Amino acid sequence: MTPELQAEIDDLIAEFDLLDDWEQRYRYVIDLGKALPDLQDFEKTDDNKVKGCVSQVWLISEPHPDIPSKLHFRAQSDAHIVRGLAALLIRLYSGKDAREIEQIDARAVLGEIGLSEHLSPQRSNGLNSMISRIKADAASAS
Numbered sequence: 001m002t003p004e005l006q007a008e009i010d011d012l013i014a015e016f017d018l019l020d021d022w023e024q025r026y027r028y029v030i031d032l033g034k035a036l037p038d039l040q041d042f043e044k045t046d047d048n049k050v051k052g053c054v055s056q057v058w059l060i061s062e063p064h065p066d067i068p069s070k071l072h073f074r075a076q077s078d079a080h081i082v083r084g085l086a087a088l089l090i091r092l093y094s095g096k097d098a099r100e101i102e103q104i105d106a107r108a109v110l111g112e113i114g115l116s117e118h119l120s121p122q123r124s125n126g127l128n129s130m131i132s133r134i135k136a137d138a139a140s141a142s
Contacts, residue, residue, distance in 0.1 A: 009109055052129030089127075
């Protein structure tokens with residue numbers, strides 16, 4: 001992992017370290033999700049829908065115009081916490097090339113910031129589905 005990529009991950013972990021308890025972290029995740037721009041209705045297709053999520057989640061990956069292996073992600077969900085989790089994943093993965101995306105272990109990062117242990121089994125499954133989709137899109141782009 002490059003030092004720059006590790007620094008981005010460390011910055012994210014440090015942000016959550018400033019929050020005292022799970023409730024504050026939970027609210028912060030929801031706020032991150034609220035900051036995500038909405039997708040257009042025409043983008044909410046079955047192809048963009050993440051399978052394996054109880055909530056409705058749409059995830060779009062777009063290649064950089066000059067570097068097809070570099071992906072930008074956009075997402076939306078009908079559930080506040082899931083939308084926040086999508087925002088965290090976008091922060092971790094968006095703008096990275098396929099090789100960098102493969103190196104990022106989002107589950108480990110979410111464990112370090114204390115989110116993994118507080119997610120219900122359904123949300124954990126949905127999170128895993130979003131991560132798998134991002135990794136699959138990156139593998140296709142490389």
